[in-house]
Amino acid sequence: MTDATPVNPSPLDSPLDLRAVVAGIERTNELLTRVLAEVATTPSTHAVFVDAGYAYAAAGRLVAGTEDRRAFELDAEGLIEAFIDKARTIFPDSRLLRVYWYDGARRRIHTPEQQSIAELPDVKVRLGNLNANNQQKGVDSLIRSDLESLARHRAISDAVLIGGDEDLVSAVEAAQGYGARVHLWGIEAIGGRNQAEPLLWEVDSQRTFDLDFCKPYVTRRTGFESLGEALARGPAPSREDVRFVGARVAAQWLGARGHDSLSELLPGHPYLPGTVDQELLVEAESLLGLSLRGHADLRRALRDGFWDHLRMQF
Template sequence: MIDVGYLYAAAAEVLLGATSRREYKVDAEKLIGTLIARAAERLTDGELLRVYWFDAARDRVPTVDQRVIAQMDYVKVRLGNLNSRGQQKGVDAMIRADLEQLARHRAITEAILLAGDEDMVPAVEIAQAYGVRLHLWGVEPPYGTNQAERLVWEADTVEILPADFCRSYFTKVGTAAAGTAKVAAASQPAPVVIGPPSPASVFGQRHSVAVTMSAADAWDTLERAKPKPTTKEAADRNAIEETGEYVAHKWILTRGRDNIQDLLPGPTLPTVIDKELLVEAEKTLGYSLRDLPEARIWVRDGFWDRVYREFDHDGKPW
């Protein structure tokens, strides 16, 4: 049972001196795989039931990374709410509830809890009351300790993951450059179009309008921008690329710029996200792209054209 807020914050502090998730990227899939392997070495008397990944998201809407993690075998993502100050709400209660249910129904005999907050103490006590042996894991702190003393007291065993254990999974990103790009994109006026507008210029204008509109007006604008369905026989590259742009524009409005920026630098999408893109494109076009490999490429091209314009990115590695 992993308190992701603690794991990420503790590892980023000791490895990168970072205090915000915006400052670093995490290869969560590989990190989880390594944690599972380590758990298997420690729990020699039984097999791993599953990994509970306790994280948070705004309005509990999963981010790109969380969607990918949720597709992993033997991993269950639990999401609390992330408030406007970046604080997790409801995560402790979910850990307590899951531990209690598993212990009460004798589904587990041992549990590994990777956490540091004293609020975890009730969860530990409940599990132990049902006979579960509780192993507390922590991340090596830069100095002192990053786990509550009482939590350490209550655990049956305590293990600290060395900084090197996490090092290869955390990478610092250039937040200053990203911030500059955001300001530039927000302040750039809509381009002046002479003659018939291209799909690129139309979508660029739509974004500039949408950010100043009410939510209702933005959705109305998005609906008007929606490409008209075509038939499989009449499929053409421009219409399909425009559909890819439309999906990207819709996701920017509905999922937020921060979540879409997580997809950069591209142009490869995680398998789960790529499938969502193609499904939405098929719904808009009104026919399946399964037998049209070139058309699937065109959808992705249109999608990335829109994303790159949104973040003033030319498609080259940063």
């Protein structure tokens, strides 16, 4: 007899095994069909990210002729609703997750205005710090954190970004890296741009809102005008006028703080600490009834008058 090598039967040789494999494939196909059907019926989601500092500055400059928040009122609720409505028309098959409103505040404590915005439906207020020069700090990092997190977790498919800072480029790149599309919205600038070119290059689409869109939401406060308006209305204050106001503010400052504070300032002449410089500007603008922002020559005269009075007291 010759030895024969036994042949092990293939697991697929059995009709029962074949039926089991076919049944498994059919179950897998059924699950895939259900998943695809669910994905097809699930609406996409978008969120709106608003740099409030940009919105105030750009809208104020366009409508009221100044970026100084004290010179105008912004109907934030109306503007947010307008942004939501515009997004609804651009993304008709998408649902809104929420609007993120990024602003600055001293020690991150909500102002009454920010509290009222936070109470609006579908709005989340996120606060960075506000330094002595009323500049926002930490807002860009908050935008990047939220934008990246929502894109990474597939919570949004589209992000509307309303801002203009070049530092937002990294936030756009991070969101796009997770598959989200980023749409940059801006407010029309007079005689130039108010959004960084690298940011414009990076986004998926762009849109700009004009004066007619913004005008209903900006109201100039009475009794406060920009220097440009003052020039149009009549003679502007002279350097000597502004210098005199600087000396007047210095007298008030010294009377409130005493000569000990003066000895701390003198070694830094001709420079003022940021907090003191900001106090000087705010008080001087109140006395003059107009904004000196963007007029470096008059601000230098203001500081000169401030120093003149202080040095006379030493």
